Amino acid sequence: MKNVLLLMKKIIMSYIILYGYNLIAVNFNMVIPINVITILLITFLGVPSLLALLLLRIVII
Numbered sequence: 001m002k003n004v005l006l007l008m009k010k011i012i013m014s015y016i017i018l019y020g021y022n023l024i025a026v027n028f029n030m031v032i033p034i035n036v037i038t039i040l041l042i043t044f045l046g047v048p049s050l051l052a053l054l055l056l057r058i059v060i061i
Contacts, residue, residue: 007043014042021050030057 018038022031032038032053041049 010043011039014039017047017050018042030054032057 015034018032018034022034025031032050038053041053045052
């Protein structure tokens, strides 16, 4: 039960981090979509995965 609560907390924090990033990035047209894959990447890999997603977004555009 303790592990499930910890995982839920990390998922919620990942969503908040991605949402906060998107609030700032909307001015620069660098929005990363909020979906299951991006939330799980940030949940399990942390902030470096957010930077990797941003780098992928820059390279693709």
